[in-house]
Amino acid sequence: MTREELYDIARGLQEQFEDKAQEVCQTVYDFAELGLQEYKSSAYLKQELAALGFRVSENSGGLPTAFMAEYGEGHPKVAFLAEYDALPGYGPDHDQNGHACGHNWIAANCFGACQILKEMYDQGLFTGTIVYAGTPAEESVGGKINMVEAGCFDDCDLAMQIHIGKGDDSELGAQYLAMDSLLFTYHGLSSHAAGAPERGINALDACYLTFNGVNALRQHVTPDTRIHGIITNGGLAPNVVPALAQSKWYVRAADRAYVNELVEKVINCAKGGALMAGATVDYEFVENGFDNLKSQPELISVFGECFKAAGVPAEHVKTSLREPSGSSDVGNVSWACPTVGSNMGIGNQDGASCHEEVFLPNCTGPVGFAGLKKAILAQTFFALEAYTDPALQQKLSEIKARLTEERKAIAGQSRVHVTVL
Ligand SMILES: [Zn+2]
């Protein structure tokens, strides 16, 4: 059977199953649960996959809302990296959760691809294993990281994700940054801020002096570095010298080893701030350590052709590597097995992008659904290439062998991953 014949069968099945994928997209959108609280979303997805005949294993990586669902046997084993956590801070009072990053759309595009591939597998069109990876809390602790640590992807030959993107362009050369998160807690001594200030030790001074130190550090870091912090506790009343203050930081750069150097420097800024204020400081890593995405240009070019075959105009398929920006736990998966992370522009013309309140309506409804169809097909085609093209299979096994060596080389560099339970 030719590639075009295979693709045409997939296109027919996509039409047949379109309503189901849209239902998944809408249902997860309506649940809008935050990371590690996606109980309804994960239960619903597990139930739908089990109904298709997928074997579901729960609590992957020790996370109650993580799961792996598999269909078929043996290799190639292709994993779709589904997400379903929402973001806080939307609605008129900024107190509602919303799928402003479109993770409901990712859950649905993975589901759509799995449903089509299951049918084609049953028709005897290829052999191998189809994997729907239910990965929670991308926006916070990075659930994939626990799953990688637990070996969930060690046996996979290819992993992929299509994230929702704005406008017309689809970007396949995502460059996610390695990242660590730090929480500093400063300890001082309370006193009357006006009546007896000389008796107080101001923990908030130590906190903002850390910001001053980091701002001085910015001149002396590589351009890919991103260091950004917030004060999460700055005292309780202006007339009481704060005895306790806290700041939370993300430290990012293109390379894991460099992030580790930066983290030491940021810790020194906090120690310096504490010393100046006469306070003390301690710190902890409050979220998992995100690793940078290991880009695979040979796979990106194949995936790019699949985007085009799925109906994305060629001039909007961008396969060159982008400037590094943001971080994703897809990065950690990319060190365990050959992985492509991508963004698909859904063609919204309102200028809105992820995390904005005005982007919310694009993650479902007519605009989101039009993009959903293309994302389902692009992933299905890419998986079909992996299942049926011996040359690509050879390439995948070479990349995997290379990764095994490279992973050894960075072993121990990643932060000890925090226990999130
Ligand atoms: Zn996001």
Ligand SMILES: [Zn+2]
């Ligand atoms: Zn996202």
